[in-house]
Amino acid sequence: MGTPLGDFVRAKRDSIQPEALGLPERGRRRSPGLRRLDLAGRAGISVEYLTRIEQGRDRRPSVAVLNALADALGLGPAERAHLRYLAKITGGECVTHPRPAPPPRAVRPAVLESLRLLEPGLALVTNRLGDILARTGSYEAVMGATGLLDAEIPNLTRYVFTDARARDLFADWDTVADEQAFDLWLGPSVESGEWFTAELAPAAGADFARRMNRHAVPARGVLRLRHPSGAALRLRRVTFDLTEEAQQLVVLLPADAETAAAVERLRRTGRARRPPRAQPLRVVSSTAT
16 A cells, blocks of 8 residues: 655656656657666665655655655655655654544634735735635635635635536636645644545546645646636735644736736625625634534
8 A cells, every 4th residue: 555655756756757857768668757776876776765754654754865865756846845755744744633624614713803904915825725714704705606605614725626517717727726635735733634535526526636646836826717707817826834733825917917907896896796794894703613
């Protein structure tokens, strides 16, 4: 039985062509990518040891071996961080609870106050499972027509993989799906990630499982939306990690003047459609556990 670490190393090895690393072509082979012999030689380890790592029979490679594998595979900073994380959970160091469980969803008052200060901007607080825990009123006004916020606890990952409207909304749906699947590896805890994956997998199908096992580290470029109103939005994402709570504060900034004008129009229209309130608009936050 494999491990997340072994699956990642094998997937990266299969994705690299020998000529990309200056290695000679060794003729036709049954599987694509780099041979174990070549990767082991570049990393300075034995083929037998590399095989044990890939097959999950060695779950605790040393830091030196991890660094050597990262160098041999030509990993970038984000991929190196993911390799270290997978080594940690594969070795069992992250597991602190015996059973999978949903994560806490409370948002600190100081974070909610920060959201209020970001009005009228588009901003939200989310965790790596995709739960939208809090959002500005402007985000709600703009995204309300997409169906993303229909659930009691909106979840971006569930929306992407199970709601047909997501494929219309996200111009680069495949890329967004890869991002959401990858983020599950970085969930609030190993247990909550397992809980959510087990819950989502039956509804999301084989495509979801395939993306989970690819370990593709996303580039996270400009987010392109085809809004139901007909507007084409291009948004830059600025993410602030809230490490203590395993949450993120995400700010969406218009990438061009056309998007800025469209967002302002949608924000005003979305607010006008909502019933009037006696109090100023408050940040919407889910604190259910």
